[in-house]
Each structure stands twice: as C-alpha cells, then as structure tokens.
Amino acid sequence: MAWTARLERLRTHAEQRFPVIVELTGRLLSGNLLDAGTRLAAQAFLAVIPLLFAIAAFTPHSVRDQLRESLRAMFGLTGRSDLELDQVLGSSADDSLRETTGAVGLVVALVSATSFSRAMARVCERAWRLPKSATRIAAWRWLVWLLVLVLVVLLQGPIRDGFGAGAWLGVPLFFVLSTGLWLWTQRLLLAGRVPWLPLLPGALLASAATSALALTARLYMPAALNRTLAEYGSLGVVLTLLSWLIVVCATVTFAVTSGAVLAEEPPLNRVLWRGGPPPRRG
Template identity: 60%
Template sequence: MATPAPPPGGRGPGRTRRWRSRAESARQEAERRFPVITELTARLLSVNVLDAATRLAAQLFLTAVPFILVAAAFTPQSVRDQLLTSARDVFGLTGASEDQLRQLYGAQHSGQDGTRQATGVIGALVALLSATASSRAMGRVCQRAWQLPKTSARMAVWRWFTWIITWVAVLVLQGPMRDGFGAGLWLGVPLIFVMDVGLWWWTQRFLLGGRVPWLLLLPGAVLTAGAMTALSVTARIYMPTALNHSLATYGSLGSVFTLLSWLIAICVVITVTLTAGAVLATQPPLALPLNRIRNRHKA
C-alpha cells in the first residue's frame, strides 16, 4: 500500500505544533523583556475592569449623588451656591443642561425647609449610610489592584464614612480651583492635578487600611490624577453638547443615561490607572528605585 503524501505546503499537525511553539517562545520572550506589560495584562484580567467600573459607577450614581442632594439641604447657602458652581464648571454645562441644573437647584432651594423636615437628622444619616456603598466599591477596586484581602468591617466602617464626606467636601472646592481662583485655566488645571494626586494618594492609603507604603502608592496616584485631569478638560468639551442633545431628543431621561455613561467611563479609567500604578510600583524598572528610596528613609 502506498504511503499517503504529506499535505501540500507542509500543512498539518506538524505545522500547527511549530506555530504553537513559536507563539509560546514569543510569549516567554515578551515576559522576559516586558514584565510590566504581561503583569499588567494579567492583573487587569483578574480585576475584571468593566465589571468593577460598572459596579463603582452604579454605586456612585445611586447612593453618592442622592447623599449630596440631601446634605446640601443642611448646609449654609454659600456652600449650596458653591456646589452649584462646581457642578456646572466640572461638566462645563451650558444651554438646556445648565437650565435643568438651575431648575433642580431652584426646586431644592425653595423646598429646603420641607427637605429638612422630610428627611430630618435620621434621614440624613440613612443617606450617609447608603453612600458608604460607594466607599466600599472604591475600596474593592483598590484591594483588587493590589491583590489584597478585604479588611475587617470593624477597621473599615469609619473609613467608609470619612472617605465619602471628604469627597463631597472636595467637590465643593472643584469650581474655584478649576478656575484658578479667578486666574483662569492656566493655573486651575495644574491646581486640579496637584489636588488629585494628593487625593488619590490618600484614597489608596486610607481605603487599604495603611497596608501599602505611601511611596508605592504614588505611581497610581499620579496616573489617576493625570487621567482625571484630562477627563475634566474633555468633559467641558464633550458633556455640554452630549447633554443638550440628549435633553432635546429624550428629555430628562436622556440626560440621566448620558451622565451614567460618562460616569462609567470615568470609573473604567480609575480602575485601569490604579491597577497600572500598582503594577508599576512592584515591577521593574520602577520597583528598584522605589525600594531604594524606601530603604534609605528607613535607614
């Protein structure tokens, strides 16, 4: 019986094995030369970026935003005015979207006494308790980025309250800082960047319960601050047009979808940059100088 001829062009199981061998060799070479890229890819897959970002955005939208509205009813008039200015400046609202924000603010202002009576101190505390869901979601993002186990509830509860209250206070300051306290964007953008670096640096350290040294948290803080500063500038260009189009096409419901979509995009960026910062801080080439600085300070 004649021996079957090999497949034309050398095709068959032998060629498939050669391709697999070459692919495996290429993967090993990439891991050797670029450990940061391979580690970042694996870490992002383990974090499940889209799922974590969507959960964080949902918690912020459903719990943090209502808490801001309730808290505004208990603050002085100057604070409420500043909160309105900050919300308008952060998103660069103009036209119909700005009018809707003012209508919401006007309804809240006219019903301030009614809001206080309806909610009361207990209602405000319940809103604050619900808003800690955002703190917990952000804490999970930080823990997954650093591959750390959850902290005990006894250690974490007061941190959840402190974090959300601090972020509301920072939101009030966004307006004047973004305008450079009257000097303009040339000063406002650097100020926002510096403030964001400090805020995200503190956020990681605080929500992780101090389990990661300050210095190792700096790359993630810088990456996140840079991305958020860029998004804040982009928001002033994109959001007014998108919101006004949604309002004209779908009414108030359209603006809700637009804001939620933008919030999800922001949370995706936060998740990616915090994870990338954790990888950069623990992988060559940045890990070596960071460890040297740490050891020098310890000595």
Template identity: 50%
Template sequence: MAEQRGRPSRARWIRTRSAWLQQRTATLREAPFLRRLVAQLVHVNVLDSATRLAAQAFLTAIPVLFVLAAFMPQAVRNSVSESLRAVLGLRGASLDEVQQVLHTNPSTTTDAFGGIGILVTLLSATSCSRVLQRLCERSWYLPHLAGRLAAWRWLAWLLVWLAALVVQGHIRTGFGAGDGLGAVLYLVTASLLWWWTQHLLLGGRVPWLPLLPGAVLTSAALTALAWGSQLYVPRSLNRSVTQFGPLGLVFTLLSWLIVVFTAITLGIGIGYVVASQGRLARLLGTPEPEDG
C-alpha cells in the first residue's frame, strides 16, 4: 500500500519537474544573451564539472600510459612521448618521468597487468567519457542516456582520443612544416574532434549543425591554452618535480587539467547558448530542449 501511495507522488514530482524545466528553458530562450549566458553557466556548474572531469582524466591517464607501455610498439610510445612534449612543453625532469613510464620493459609491464588487468583498465578509463557525457546532456537540457545504450560510445570516445594523442605531436609541428601550419591544423582537428564528441555522447539526439558553435569555441580555447602551456607548464613541472619528486608532477598536472576542462566546460555550455540564439537557431535548426 505504501508503494502504491508513493507512485502518484513520484509521478506528480516528475510532471512538476518537467513543466518547470520546460518553462525555464523557454524563458531563457527569450531572455537577453548575457542573462541566458549567466543562467547557463550556473546550470552547468562550471567549476564542479571541470574539477570532476580533470580528476577522472587524470585517473584515466596514468593507467592508460602503463597500457601503452605494455602493448604498443616502440614507435607508438615514442609518438605519445613526442605528443606530450609538444602539447605540454615537457622537458627536463618532467619529461624524464613520463619517458620512464613509456619506456618500461614491455614484458615486465605485461606480466604485472595481465589480460584481465588491461580490460579493467580500459573499462575504468571510460569514467571520463561518462562524466563528459553528463556535461553535454546538462548543457543541452537532455535526459541521461541509459548505460546500455551509451556504453559503446564511452569506449569509442576513449579509443579515438587515444589515437588522436599519438599524432598530436606531428599535428602541433605541422608535420614538419612549421608552427604556423601546426596551429591551424590543431584548431581544425580539435574542432572536428569536439564536434564528433558532442554528437557521439549525446547519442545523436542533437543534429550536427547546432553542435558546431560549441566545437569551435572549445577548440579555440584549447588552442590558446596549448600554446600558453608552452610558457607555464614546463617551468612549473620541473620546479615541482625538483622540489617534491613525482608527487609534484601529480599536483601540477592536475591543476593544469582543471584549467583545461574549465575551458572545455565553458566551450560546450556557451555553445548551446550561441546555437539557440534567435536567427542563428533557425539557421542551424537548433531543437527545442526536451522535457526531463
């Protein structure tokens, strides 16, 4: 009897919540741009989302580096090392720490992990894509996509971004043509990756065109941060490693990841506001927010 009494109450709560969300998003669409922007940033909860993403990305990165060291050929490990050096500007003691992981004896690392350990590592590494999916859904006012429908998307996102990591060093140098071409290539490839990321993690519930502003904003912010990291990260990392050893590397990288994911959260969140602006919304075919 208690369960039956609880069902109507829960149904009323869902209807009330749906009506409130629909009214709120409709009001936001009619509000001035700056007011809608502030409301969106509060709704997305920028700092909390960025911190959670940074923590999950960091927890993902370390096990995945060991997996790369265990199973990838030496050429791939060299490419990853070059990508980290190019993107973060690693050199000196900090670069030595990363290379020590990537150049571990493959047979020793494989014995330590084992096949089951590798599978568990990859599955746990999808935690970052799960948090990122929730950010995209929250930014677009969409209900959460069930795990059974989204699980393969989490793994696909992880594998594609690992592949992208391998070639980042070559992209940043313009495949040997210079930093100018490298900056353009980095901006274009980052835009394509974040465009695809949103569409994938949203389960195709939003058409491609409305996702483009968020992809461009995110890639522009990350391009600026990538070049800024060349000035800040190497000095900070080497100083931290010298003073605190590997623990200093952890703190500095985690702090930088929070900055990076703050830019990503802002890019995706603001992208929705831009894509739903009056005439641009009609041009892009931006859908109305779903109830939920």
C-alpha cells in the first residue's frame, strides 16, 4: 500500500539522518528498559530497608553515626524525618533490634539485597544487548557491588562536604567518584564482556544525572518527607522514597543505555573500540 511504502521511506530516512536517536529509541522499547528501571527502583527499596536495620543492629556506633550524617547530607533531612532516622539508627534500640534481627536475619538481608544487584546487572546487559551471565560467574559480583555501594553511601557525608573543604570541592569530587563508580559498575556486572573505554560515555551520563539529582534531592526531599509524614505517617515516607528511587533508577537506566548506543554508533565507536568498531548486535 502507498502509506506503508511512505512509512518505510520515512523510517529509512530517519535511520540515515538520526541513527543514534533511532537506535536509542529502539533499544529502550525493545528491551523494556524503562520498565526495568521501575523494577530496579522497587528492588532498591526492598534492599534498603533490611540493610538499614541490619546496620542499625550489628555495626558500631561510629558506623551508624556516619550513616546518619550521610543520609542527612543526601536528603537534607530536618524536623520530623530527621527524628525518624534517629529512632532507626539510634543507640537505644541496639539490644532489642539485634535480638529481633539475629545472625540469620543478617544473612537473609544480605542475600535478599542481592536482588538489587541482579536487577542492576540486567539493566546493563539489556543496554548492551548481552545475554544474562551464568550465576556461577555473576554471584560474587552481585555481592561485591552491593558491599561497595553500601560503603559509598556511608561516605556520602564527607564526600559531599569535600572532606571539610566545602561544596566547592564536594560537588566536583562527587561527580568524579560517581563516574568511577558507574564505570566500574558496568565493567563488574557485565562480567568484563565490554572493554573499559566504551563504558565511559554511560558512566559520564549516569554520573551527570545522579549529580544533578543529588543537588535537587536536598531541595525537594526534606519538605516532601516531612509533609507526607504529617499527613500519612510512615506510609508517606514509603511513597516519597519509592517515587524518588523510580526517578533515579529510570534516569540511570536511560543514561547507561544512551552511553551504550553512543559507544556503538559513529563517530565515537571508531575512537572507543580498539581494533575497529564492534559488530552490530541484533
């Protein structure tokens, strides 16, 4: 039919004029990556809660104090939301919380939290159109990535403060460290199947996105958390944090996918891939 031929000509023309945009759109839609970003946010939320209680139960006071300061730095917590955080990470509930959680509960929390690592790995694999890694190869990578992520969260307070120098150093330092984290994240969770250099565009985009969201979180989250706490109680905190995580995870998903497309399409593919551009994968 005439209209079918016309649509085909328009598609061919678009592929020739805007190959990166066409490829990115196709990869996002065909891989259900936006849906994967939402699932990633849900897994992140389900990982955070048991880990938060495990840290409150089994770590020294200094670690809990550091985590509390880092969470305050990340979200700019004040008022009632800050008091709620003190109740979770405070020292008064040490013994009862440890008895309730137990060593078995700690192990279960760590194992269940690796579902977040697995979801992040699938985002990276779908962005690069790679098959799922075998469990025997990927299992230790899930745990290592999760432990490093916890360490990075613990250090958010001093990092954002530039280790005492202030925001003028903290903001660029956060961007540089975030770039390194996302570069390493892709390399680790992809089981080394993609060289370091082609992973750089995705790492830079993800770092820029998370840096921007980190700045806006301090402006939006304190008022939002305190408002929903006053109106809906703890359920309001759940809804607010989950909404924020969806935005963050969807943005990271888009950034990693965009980076993969940019690395595989001209002109960057000729620069980033030694020995010539990679073969196109279907």
